[in-house]
Amino acid sequence: MAGVAGGLAQRLGVDPVVMRLAFVVLAFAGGAGVLLYILMWLLAPENDDAAPTRPSGTQHAAGVGFITAGALLVLRAVGLWFGDALVWPVAVAAFGSAVIYARGDVPHDAPWSRLMARFPSGLAETLGRASPLRLVAxxxxxxxxxxxxxxxxxxxxxxxxxxxxxxxxxxxxxxxAGPWAWRTGAQLAEERRERIRTSERAEIAAHLHDSVLQTLALIQRAGSPQEMVSLAHGQERELRAWLYGARSRSDQAMLGAAVESAATRIEQRHHVVVDVVVVGDRPLDQRLEALVSAATEAMTNAARHSGATTISVYVETTEEAVTAYVRDSGSGFVIDAVPRDRGGIAHSMNDRMARHGGTVAIASAPERGTDVELHLPVKER
Incomplete structure (x- = not known):
């Protein structure tokens, strides 16, 4: 078909018919004739007038594959064989790996040029490029x-x-192992819960020792009932803050925590009871700091001058405004009799609230106590 038998007969000086019959006979000898025909077709020299063709890397790989397959057939025919169940799967796997990983730009060697030029260059270039088709194949x-x-x-x-x-x-x-694993997991979970409970009990014991027990010792040594009440009330506020998480709010600088802190300072400094109720809360900013300062001044005035043992503070926060009320049931005073330049009222309260758009209203009368109302509209953002 390709002129191999005729060319070989011409080179050897025999009848072409005899050469063709020889290839046919060898074809029935385990396929040796077919393999020999293909190899001679690949290795046959080209015509002198044919232009030399430089094979691509994929053509190299294809040629090596054909030669390897031919060598395997020869080894199988002569009996040097490990068995079809092993050799052919390994060969196919190696060929598949070569299809995936073979490079198309390997250097060209002159001895392979005539052999590789037999393959179509277009197909070789297509398969030579890394493509999904190559990966799938x-x-x-x-x-x-x-x-x-x-x-x-x-x-x-x-x-x-x-x-x-x-x-x-x-x-x-x-x-x-299932029941054992279940029991082990339950025991580990119970041990973990017990460790958590032990840690919580230790924390509670430490706090009680550092705060409550110390306050009880101070109460025992207190010189006056008013001082005892002040210490007990301060400890109550601290314990409530610890139990209900008010400490976390103070860490975040909230309005309610700031008012509670100011009331605690007043109690410790003047030995009075300050009851604080906060409805609603807001993050503390510059305007609310002014309101807290004004409320602190009102509590200080009540503790110093009213003679009351209890001061009530009520702070209400709404969407429109923040209002703080400071009341005492002390001696009271005549508002018109207070000088205009009185620092506690004029500067610490009125001026501070006015700078931030707030107002101060004071109601008092002798022997009727004093009410201070601080009103601060919420500034729209």
Whole structure:
């Protein structure tokens, strides 16, 4: 078909018919005639007038593949063989790997030039580029070789049996070790809960020792009932803050925490009771700091001048405004009799609130106590 028999007969000086018959006979000898015909066609020299063609890297790979296949057929024919169940799957897997990883720009060697030029250059260039087609084809060849190897060696049936054996073993192991694992997990969880409870009890004991017990000791040594009440009330506020998480609010600089802190300072400094109620809360900013300062001044005035043992502070926060009320049931005073330049009222309260758009209203009368109202509209953002 390709003129190989005729060319060989001409070179050897025999009848072409005899050469063709020889190839036919060898074809029935394990395919040796066909393999020999293909190899001679690939290795036959080209015509002198043919332009030399430089093969590509993919053509190199294809040529090596054909030569390797031919060598395997020769080894199989002469008996140097490890068995079809091993060799052919390995060969197909190697070919698939070469399809995936072979480079198309390997250096060209002169001895391969005439051999590789026999293959179509267009197909070689297409397959030489890294493409999804090459990846799919190579992966399919590798998967086929693995399946063929397992099927030829009865490994698929063995794999099924192994899977069933592993599943049965896992089930048995679960039945044996499952209750033990469950009990162990429950014990570990109980130990963890006990450690948490122990840590909480230790924290409570430390806080009681550092605060409550110390305050009780101070109350025992207090010189007056008013001082005892002040200490007890301050400890009550601190304990409530610790129990209900007010400490976290103060860390975040909230209005309610700032008022509570100011009331605590007044109690410790003047030994009076300051009852604080805060409805609603807001993050503390510059305007609210002014309101807290004014409320602190009102509490200080009540503690110093009213003679009352209890001061009530009520702070209400709405969407429109923040209002603080400071009341005492002390001696009171005549508002018109207070000088205009009185620092506590003029500067600490009126001026501070006015600078931020707030107002101060004071109601007082002798022997009727004093009410101070601080009103600060919420500034729209």
């Amino acid at each position: 190579g992966a399919a060849l590798i998967a086929t070789s693995m399946a063929a190897f397992l099927a030829a060696n009865d490994a698929l049936a063995a794999a099924r049996n192994v899977f069933l054996a592993v599943a049965a073993a896992a089930t048995g192991l679960g039945l044996i």
